[in-house]
Amino acid sequence: MKKIECIFRPSKLEQVKEALSMYGINGMTVTHVIGCGIQKGKTELYRGSEYSLDLLPKVKIEIIIKDELVRQVIDIISSAAKTGQIGDGKIFVYDVETAIRIRTGETGDDAI
Amino acid sequence: MKKIECIFRPSKLEQVKEALSMYGINGMTVTHVIGCGIQKGKTELYRGSEYSLDLLPKVKIEIIIKDELVRQVIDIISSAAKTGQIGDGKIFVYDVETAIRIRTGETGDDAI
Amino acid sequence: MKKIECIFRPSKLEQVKEALSMYGINGMTVTHVIGCGIQKGKTELYRGSEYSLDLLPKVKIEIIIKDELVRQVIDIISSAAKTGQIGDGKIFVYDVETAIRIRTGETGDDAI
Amino acid sequence: MSKKWINLMRTGLLGVLFWVLAGIAVADTGDITAGEIAFAVDTLWTLLAGFMVFFMHAGFTMVETGFTRAKNAVNIIMKNILTISSGVIIFYAIGFAIAFGPSLGGFIGTKGFGLIGLEGADFGVPLTGFWFFQAVFAATAATIVSGAVAERTKFSAYLLFTVIITSITYPVVVHWVWGGGWLSELGFVDFAGSTVVHSVGGWSALVGAALVGARIGKYGTKGEVKAIPGHNIPFGALGVLILWFGWFGFNCGSTLSGTDEAISSIAATTILSASAATVSAMAITWLRYGKPDISLTLNGALGGLVGITAGAASVTLGGSLLVGLFSGALLVLAVEFIDQKLKIDDPVGAISVHGVCGAFGTLAVGLFSSEAGLFYGGGTSLLAIQAAGVFAVGIWVILISFLAFKLIGWVVGLRVSPEEEIEGLDVGEHGISAYGNLAGKTGHPIGEAIVANTPISI
Amino acid sequence: MSKKWINLMRTGLLGVLFWVLAGIAVADTGDITAGEIAFAVDTLWTLLAGFMVFFMHAGFTMVETGFTRAKNAVNIIMKNILTISSGVIIFYAIGFAIAFGPSLGGFIGTKGFGLIGLEGADFGVPLTGFWFFQAVFAATAATIVSGAVAERTKFSAYLLFTVIITSITYPVVVHWVWGGGWLSELGFVDFAGSTVVHSVGGWSALVGAALVGARIGKYGTKGEVKAIPGHNIPFGALGVLILWFGWFGFNCGSTLSGTDEAISSIAATTILSASAATVSAMAITWLRYGKPDISLTLNGALGGLVGITAGAASVTLGGSLLVGLFSGALLVLAVEFIDQKLKIDDPVGAISVHGVCGAFGTLAVGLFSSEAGLFYGGGTSLLAIQAAGVFAVGIWVILISFLAFKLIGWVVGLRVSPEEEIEGLDVGEHGISAYGNLAGKTGHPIGEAIVANTPISI
Amino acid sequence: MSKKWINLMRTGLLGVLFWVLAGIAVADTGDITAGEIAFAVDTLWTLLAGFMVFFMHAGFTMVETGFTRAKNAVNIIMKNILTISSGVIIFYAIGFAIAFGPSLGGFIGTKGFGLIGLEGADFGVPLTGFWFFQAVFAATAATIVSGAVAERTKFSAYLLFTVIITSITYPVVVHWVWGGGWLSELGFVDFAGSTVVHSVGGWSALVGAALVGARIGKYGTKGEVKAIPGHNIPFGALGVLILWFGWFGFNCGSTLSGTDEAISSIAATTILSASAATVSAMAITWLRYGKPDISLTLNGALGGLVGITAGAASVTLGGSLLVGLFSGALLVLAVEFIDQKLKIDDPVGAISVHGVCGAFGTLAVGLFSSEAGLFYGGGTSLLAIQAAGVFAVGIWVILISFLAFKLIGWVVGLRVSPEEEIEGLDVGEHGISAYGNLAGKTGHPIGEAIVANTPISI
Numbered sequence A, B, C: 001m002k003k004i005e006c007i008f009r010p011s012k013l014e015q016v017k018e019a020l021s022m023y024g025i026n027g028m029t030v031t032h033v034i035g036c037g038i039q040k041g042k043t044e045l046y047r048g049s050e051y052s053l054d055l056l057p058k059v060k061i062e063i064i065i066k067d068e069l070v071r072q073v074i075d076i077i078s079s080a081a082k083t084g085q086i087g088d089g090k091i092f093v094y095d096v097e098t099a100i101r102i103r104t105g106e107t108g109d110d111a112i
Numbered sequence D, E, F: 001m002s003k004k005w006i007n008l009m010r011t012g013l014l015g016v017l018f019w020v021l022a023g024i025a026v027a028d029t030g031d032i033t034a035g036e037i038a039f040a041v042d043t044l045w046t047l048l049a050g051f052m053v054f055f056m057h058a059g060f061t062m063v064e065t066g067f068t069r070a071k072n073a074v075n076i077i078m079k080n081i082l083t084i085s086s087g088v089i090i091f092y093a094i095g096f097a098i099a100f101g102p103s104l105g106g107f108i109g110t111k112g113f114g115l116i117g118l119e120g121a122d123f124g125v126p127l128t129g130f131w132f133f134q135a136v137f138a139a140t141a142a143t144i145v146s147g148a149v150a151e152r153t154k155f156s157a158y159l160l161f162t163v164i165i166t167s168i169t170y171p172v173v174v175h176w177v178w179g180g181g182w183l184s185e186l187g188f189v190d191f192a193g194s195t196v197v198h199s200v201g202g203w204s205a206l207v208g209a210a211l212v213g214a215r216i217g218k219y220g221t222k223g224e225v226k227a228i229p230g231h232n233i234p235f236g237a238l239g240v241l242i243l244w245f246g247w248f249g250f251n252c253g254s255t256l257s258g259t260d261e262a263i264s265s266i267a268a269t270t271i272l273s274a275s276a277a278t279v280s281a282m283a284i285t286w287l288r289y290g291k292p293d294i295s296l297t298l299n300g301a302l303g304g305l306v307g308i309t310a311g312a313a314s315v316t317l318g319g320s321l322l323v324g325l326f327s328g329a330l331l332v333l334a335v336e337f338i339d340q341k342l343k344i345d346d347p348v349g350a351i352s353v354h355g356v357c358g359a360f361g362t363l364a365v366g367l368f369s370s371e372a373g374l375f376y377g378g379g380t381s382l383l384a385i386q387a388a389g390v391f392a393v394g395i396w397v398i399l400i401s402f403l404a405f406k407l408i409g410w411v412v413g414l415r416v417s418p419e420e421e422i423e424g425l426d427v428g429e430h431g432i433s434a435y436g437n438l439a440g441k442t443g444h445p446i447g448e449a450i451v452a453n454t455p456i457s458i
């Protein structure tokens, strides 16, 4: 089992979700985050004083899936979330040791 | 060291926290998330137009613990968070390479 | 590649960010979380009834970096986030299997 | 003011008057008599005060919204909006006749449904103006209940209760006290409605909150009392200040006459009592709980306003300070008692503010009335009458409310399902959340930076 | 009131008068005549009503803020604040002359720019007071547009449009109807402005919303209609209640005379229509959508207020209930039609509330007028005149607005860039977010517990 | 109005009058004389204006809450609520006597504590009504300070300062200018209080903000100026619109007479100045900072209101536009100067709005007064008097405030601990957060969908 963690633009969430759902993936957990990277934000003025808006809103989605689906899911998300502009975001992959479905107690691949 | 990541109903947070605390586990980090899975949300109308409420509020708690406690903690959380209805959520387990306590600089099991 | 996950006081975010940026690290993802640990919160009264404020606001930052930078980044964050009081927080390190930059499709170390 | 003018108005030529008419209008108003102007001034005063009382509904809405949870905000707003709108209609169709129609033995009015058949009556101001003022009062009594039963009561059940309180419960009490009924004959004094309006609302709220039951999670299995803080204290504070503002209309307008010399002193007693109650509630919570509690301080201001309402025209300025001090203190103790001893769950403190302070304020007239109060050498006779009135109204309201809630519970049910209560009444009853970044809403494909909810502000 | 007194006032000695003067002042006011008092009462009434109408701008601001998204809140507020401020100045410099100056053939006023040269005119109240009342009305018509074009229109483009509507579009219509122009000659009845104010705003909003185009994401590629819920329903509700409160000034004040006997009944018809419309919009959404919809119920209240505005002084109480019932129902259908059939994106429902209900209300006078309405045996002649007025005003407004928006679009552009629209106009146009915990703001090194945004409330 | 009527009222029979009394009441009012009505109208006007001024406290509360951070919202609300409540009581007990009691050498009043012993005085309206109006003014001066010292000042320290400003600082200035004191003798003109109310508040705020020191994080170690944006701009905007609305009462009511012919033009100058200042502040921030800044535009509106307050009754409409334009521009520059050059941390801009624009407005009378202003050929004599008044009041206020803050600092301390400041004063001073989903609150076991804070809105 792997965890695919993707950070991308909030405006793309709906598209990503739809693309995944068409591929049969419905389980996911979404968090609102802020981030910076190459995309640097900007400086604005409030009452004449500068402040920097350098952490920009992103969404993070986490999907735990079977190992064999990883490649495909990455591709789906990549193409759905892409605009080609700086700030599109990243996908990270982690290993998951086990999973448990609270409702049934199922574990492993059955739980997801 | 392992990280136990559990996603479950916000209404169960208090119970889970209490159950863990009775078992002596006090350290945890909590995030508000939204998620979907088998539980699909619903469609509502706003000014006569449909919209879907398909990402439902959940909480995510993250607990880093020593390897030997994993089984037990999973059981505690499972039973405290369970309602038996679809949408109860999941528990995922990951490996943690190391931990550092910022205040003291302690590392490893001492840090948690 | 490693993920460095640090949970610390919101009041230290700016300092941590600056310290990292001076070291040349700009990419990070930030989440607002609440947590408890040794620091226990307190009990307050609302309309004469007690309630406990036991989950305290923290920030979590996640940085994915090359293996060789881990030690240094941990040191930077530790010293920037430290107050010496209980509640300073933790740093956890995880292994990352791979990373993809959505905009370009680059993978691995190039993606971060 | 000549008929011609009015006709011009009516055909829409407001303020026209022009070059051709230049110089005529001033002469025009010269015809008017002092008596006609006094009548006009009384009418304007009554209406302006009525507008301010109407605005109190914005205050109630904000207080009840702010003091409850975000997941029920839409529902509480809908209840408030429907209270004022349906309440006014019902008071037009039914309530007014029962309150102010020709009396049947001093107990109930019998004519004037739809304001028809009251041509002979004289209310000092035009019938429609008098009705307007009374209608916004009626809706006030009704809306008090919504806060006490908030966060768990069915929308339909609440609407039905509004029909009953504005058509029967409240109008009957009005008839007794202000409609020439038996309590007014007795000499019962309730100048602007500590009992007539506020206690009627407060006791109905008490019955409602008791019968609907506590919110899930309010009381623990071992009887522990849990705090369920409101989600937006600034809304609550704004609501209280709006209510306080509107209360000047409520009390000062109850002269129904702009030429009444008492108006100034009514304004002064009103602000002094409210101020004293705010300070005393603040001080008492500071003493008792270690820190000054904002929600009880805000409630305290309202308690002081309710407390002075009965006696606004009959107590001295010094008396109003005392009424306020006691009201504020009483409010805090009443909230504690109802919440912790009676275990009746009243999210916004409506029972204490309107019921308890209303009863106290009515009795206080018997103590502090500068003409007949006990402390001013007037003996206990007025006090006894006041107590009788408080008691009689309490019995009536509790009885009718009990029957009403039982009946409604039987017909449509009082309470939403536990699932809906946990999820929130907003989505359950109205399909929408109060704060647009709906839980997982994905109605449209465009993302947006919800800066309002960005987690870190540093 | 003697000249001496006024001079004292002017030198700042307000309320001094003291020991030395004791006893003089009352005698002083004894000199005043009934005619002078009536004039003073008319003036006060007009001003107080004007203050309430001014306050409606707080209502518009809150409704439009609450019904749109958080990322555009600063922008919509700026638009509203600048509408009232620049609108008043322009109506002083230009608009008033065009509305109320000596008429050129019943079509346009020609004198009184900067209120100069109107010395001979008589408006029943002092010129400055009359202007004040009319100026806040003018700003009302203008501000209606901001809601319909919200969340995508450039700030500069909107400001330019405000200049046009308050200097030309609106004043000309006022001239026709209230300034002695051709429609008033015809006998067209629009008591307080269902057409003059609200339809002028509503049709301008229609043209604006159509020409600016829908918000990104409002309509899918296959024409699906997406919901974009507002971000703060309590703000919307507060705004509606403030508007309702202010509307009593709007309608009752349109007598421009405090001694007009119709005022009471205007207050009564206003509240009854609004109430009926609230109930009917609530009921219809419940029937059609399965749950009572709050945003349409709130819009319904406004629809009922707009609907009764034309006929407030000429319909009976019963008539006002019917006008309200129809307005509320019509509002819901109009919102559906404009959103789903015309696919014109109006985030707050301004076109339906002000345009459609305004036209309906104006026609309703021809039906329900107790003097000349069709249902009261008055035949169709008034109805025909009303229809003519609605039509003529509609044509004029749509024409001018079309030209104005086209011109503005050509000069500065109507719409912000798609990137800015997605990111939000607040940061793009004003460099700031409405809710201080700015996205990633790191302007200062001190952290804070943003309890407002703590994710878990349990 | 006969005595009988009033007694009926007092026994609570409001609006009863019924069938039996039918026809009597109208005849009743026929007895009244024009002089009595004028007195009643003056009284009503003063009270209504006072109600509107009271409502300004809701405006102050919302502005100060919106322009500061969420973690301090409860605290700033408590300060505002306690200012109005305790301020009114203190002005009753002490302040009024000092302001309006028989003068000791033109410097201070000496009688009338608790309003006792003023029977012989005549204020043109009833004593209680006059007091009411003055009391809400006093609280206004006091509440200005709370914004400037927000987010770091101890609740107890602030309360003590409120006692001082409403019992000494402000009443003495009132005595000088409106109480027949030496400045009024000189011919100093401050119609509604640019100096008496606003500068008194503004200079106290200056001293307070300077002595309390800047918020942690406001100025960097190298003196950099950091922005600390407010947490809820819509609250701020609503507050400004409420203040603007209330200001019509503030200025127009300062005639203390409803029959004063100047009222219309006061309303007009007030709205024009505020509008011009809004536009000019908006334009200047656009020019200087590249984008129109909302918080300074909102401050600008207030600056224009403060600026016109002194001369509302003595400048022309054109003059009021100029006063507004300058006030708005000055406001922006003053905020910059105080923040960036003086490094005095004033979160809401109170010093600039009330102190600087108040002083400017007072001087502007010397320039723009249509009777004696420099620009109207009146020479410099009035201007010199105005300058003297501004100066004298400034010295007095700064002196007393300095002593007061020093004393309070010594007794209870001015500032909360740095830890509490970082965590927020809400939890520290009041044990509760403004937004109910408290940080980690786990007071009850039931979860809820905090849709208000759901992170993704898409």
Ligand SMILES: Nc1ncnc2c1ncn2[C@@H]1O[C@H](COP(=O)(O)OP(=O)(O)O)[C@@H](O)[C@H]1O
Residues within 6 Å of the ligand: A007, A034, A035, A036, A037, A038, A039, A040, A056, A058, A085, A086, A087, A088, A089, A090, C026, C027, C028, C029, C030, C062, C063, C064, C065, C101, C102, C103, C112
């Ligand atoms: N090293 C990193 N660790 C964690 N998150 C990162 C890292 N680099 C970037 N991110 C996240 O990805 C987002 C987009 O990255 P950025 O470098 O700005 O653009 P791009 O992905 O197009 O190169 C950032 O806002 C941040 O949330």
Ligand SMILES: Nc1ncnc2c1ncn2[C@@H]1O[C@H](COP(=O)(O)OP(=O)(O)O)[C@@H](O)[C@H]1O
Residues within 6 Å of the ligand: A026, A027, A028, A029, A030, A062, A063, A064, A065, A101, A102, A103, A112, B007, B034, B035, B036, B037, B038, B039, B040, B056, B058, B085, B086, B087, B088, B089, B090
């Ligand atoms: N594959 C997954 N990856 C990550 N999170 C998931 C996954 N599946 C479910 N979740 C999370 O668990 C929650 C509950 O899952 P769901 O399938 O609806 O019910 P159940 O756990 O009872 O089967 C979801 O809302 C989501 O947050």
Ligand SMILES: Nc1ncnc2c1ncn2[C@@H]1O[C@H](COP(=O)(O)OP(=O)(O)O)[C@@H](O)[C@H]1O
Residues within 6 Å of the ligand: B026, B027, B028, B029, B030, B062, B063, B064, B065, B101, B102, B103, B112, C007, C034, C035, C036, C037, C038, C039, C040, C056, C058, C085, C086, C087, C088, C089, C090
């Ligand atoms: N075992 C744990 N797992 C996950 N998060 C933890 C754990 N222990 C502590 N934390 C996080 O670190 C924060 C600070 O920890 P705490 O024990 O209170 O202080 P300190 O780090 O100074 O020892 C907590 O609020 C929580 O968010």
